[in-house]
Amino acid sequence: MIAEELRTRIPARNVLPGNSAHYLADETEGRGLRGHADAVVLPESADEVAAVVAWCYEQGVPVVPRGGGTGYAAGAVPLDGGVVVALERLARVRSFDPPFWRMEAEAGVTTANVRRIAREGGLQFAPDPGASEQSQIGGNVATNAGGPHAYKYGVTGAWVTGVEAVVAPGELVRVGGPLRKDVASYDLTSLFVASEGTLGVITSVWLQLTPAPEAAWPVVGFFDGVGAGCAAIERLVGSGLPVAAIEYLDGETMRYAGAGFPTEIPAGAFCVITEADGSHDEAAHVRADALELLGEDAIALFAPERPAEIAALWRWRDGVALRVDAQRGGKASEDIAVPLDRIAEGIEESLAIGRRLGLDACSWGHAGDGNLHSTYLFSREDPDAVARATKVSEELFSLALRLGGTISGEHGVGAVKTRWLAQQLGPKASELHAAIKQAFDPKNLLNPGKKTAFPS
Numbered sequence: 001m002i003a004e005e006l007r008t009r010i011p012a013r014n015v016l017p018g019n020s021a022h023y024l025a026d027e028t029e030g031r032g033l034r035g036h037a038d039a040v041v042l043p044e045s046a047d048e049v050a051a052v053v054a055w056c057y058e059q060g061v062p063v064v065p066r067g068g069g070t071g072y073a074a075g076a077v078p079l080d081g082g083v084v085v086a087l088e089r090l091a092r093v094r095s096f097d098p099p100f101w102r103m104e105a106e107a108g109v110t111t112a113n114v115r116r117i118a119r120e121g122g123l124q125f126a127p128d129p130g131a132s133e134q135s136q137i138g139g140n141v142a143t144n145a146g147g148p149h150a151y152k153y154g155v156t157g158a159w160v161t162g163v164e165a166v167v168a169p170g171e172l173v174r175v176g177g178p179l180r181k182d183v184a185s186y187d188l189t190s191l192f193v194a195s196e197g198t199l200g201v202i203t204s205v206w207l208q209l210t211p212a213p214e215a216a217w218p219v220v221g222f223f224d225g226v227g228a229g230c231a232a233i234e235r236l237v238g239s240g241l242p243v244a245a246i247e248y249l250d251g252e253t254m255r256y257a258g259a260g261f262p263t264e265i266p267a268g269a270f271c272v273i274t275e276a277d278g279s280h281d282e283a284a285h286v287r288a289d290a291l292e293l294l295g296e297d298a299i300a301l302f303a304p305e306r307p308a309e310i311a312a313l314w315r316w317r318d319g320v321a322l323r324v325d326a327q328r329g330g331k332a333s334e335d336i337a338v339p340l341d342r343i344a345e346g347i348e349e350s351l352a353i354g355r356r357l358g359l360d361a362c363s364w365g366h367a368g369d370g371n372l373h374s375t376y377l378f379s380r381e382d383p384d385a386v387a388r389a390t391k392v393s394e395e396l397f398s399l400a401l402r403l404g405g406t407i408s409g410e411h412g413v414g415a416v417k418t419r420w421l422a423q424q425l426g427p428k429a430s431e432l433h434a435a436i437k438q439a440f441d442p443k444n445l446l447n448p449g450k451k452t453a454f455p456s
């Protein structure tokens with residue numbers, strides 16, 4: 001019925017039945033989260049998105065925006081039905097101006113394509129979240145995605161200068177644009193960043209690019225345990241050396257995911273990956289200093305220079321999550337972030353949660369940003385382990401808040417962390433947060449139940 005109505009408003013070829021399985025789940029499917037929809041639409045233009053939202057808003061039908069479906073928070077999963085608006089056909093680069101370091105890309109352009117096109121113009125789109133061939137720039141903006149190089153270059157929001165979006169009750173708005181400065185209004189552009197589909201459907205974004213570095217050379221150190229590894233990370237940060245990334249992988253992660261690492265890994269060692277980039281001379285200087293800093297107490301160092309080896313290293317890093325996932329079939333994992341001076345504590349205590357719950361645990365993440373992907377493995381065939389794993393998130397979130405951190409450094413709140421957001425924000429900030437939602441979406445139809453509580 002809803003699909004039939006929508007077929008009268010946008011081309012029928014762009015409306016799929018609600019049971020189109022591909023559009024009903026994201027990376028949380030392993031946690032049992034799968035939705036059901038009344039229809040799935042694949043608009044080919046921003047005007048079609050506006051027509052769909054206008055009809056849904058009038059009829060009281062929820063709208064669930066969907067990018068590449070790589071989210072870890074069930075943000076794109078239609079848990080309470082409604083219309084999934086999948087942006088994959090809005091995939092044009094509307095403009096690319098290398099001399100001005102900028103691009104306007106429609107929401108459905110994949111992250112990898114944004115990066116590829118920028119590179120072909122001698123530029124770089126700095127954010128590099130791990131699932132870049134599937135995730136879309138609209139999804140990256142909606143989650144404010146990060147990645148290893150966020151340490152030097154910042155997360156997606158740092159590179160967004162404007163947003164075009166369909167807002168309630170079905171109108172297209174543009175905030176910001178191809179501008180480097182704009183302080184005229186409240187920062188409406190930033191409100192769409194990390195909004196997780198709850199304030200509007202992003203249809204296009206203006207991106208600031210940066211010249212691609214001439215050279216980018218990783219430097220890897222292996223250390224005897226969490227303490228030594230974190231001391232090296234603190235040395236790196238404290239030195240002010242402008243490395244592009246500081247990643248960590250603990251000994252257990254290396255044991256689970258080490259296959260394919262482009263050099264021999266000392267058994268049980270804690271791994272720190274950093275990268276020197278810039279002009280050839282700058283990168284050479286930073287690389288030498290990074291080798292010296294990590295080398296102070298590293299068990300082993302690895303500093304590949306051949307492009308094939310460097311590509312293999314980052315390809316390996318991108319695949320770590322999937323290799324760990326494959327170990328037992330079941331995993332519980334979150335993306336808390338803590339202040340930089342609490343990283344060692346954050347890692348040690350998150351591993352202790354595993355010991356307490358009787359689950360094998362490992363931890364890796366973006367150390368330079370204090371962002372921990374601590375992960376707990378279990379077999380889905382073991383109901384007792386499954387029951388224990390349900391306690392993981394609770395324990396990790398209270399750890400994050402106790403250390404002065406956040407319940408999400410990357411993946412967002414989605415459907416899975418809403419209760420905890422209120423706890424992180426406290427009553428007054430929660431009230432302001434909910435008031436923003438109400439101002440944008442008075443009927444609570446834009447991705448309802450995700451991210452924020454609607455004021456009662």
Ligand SMILES: Cc1cc2nc3c(=O)[nH]c(=O)nc-3n(C[C@H](O)[C@H](O)[C@H](O)COP(=O)(O)OP(=O)(O)OC[C@H]3O[C@@H](n4cnc5c(N)ncnc54)[C@H](O)[C@@H]3O)c2cc1C
Nearest residue numbers: 067068069070071075130136138139140142145146197202
């Ligand atoms: C292997 C792997 C590695 C990953 N590595 C990283 C990483 O390094 N850093 C990181 O931050 N994340 C990472 N992620 C998580 C995920 O890729 C990011 O959150 C990504 O930004 C989600 O983009 P998406 O297009 O897949 O969005 P989806 O999963 O489709 O949606 C995510 C949220 O954004 C909303 N949304 C999507 N598109 C729009 C739109 N056009 N308008 C309004 N709202 C929209 C959805 O409603 C939902 O709430 C990883 C995921 C995987 C599977």
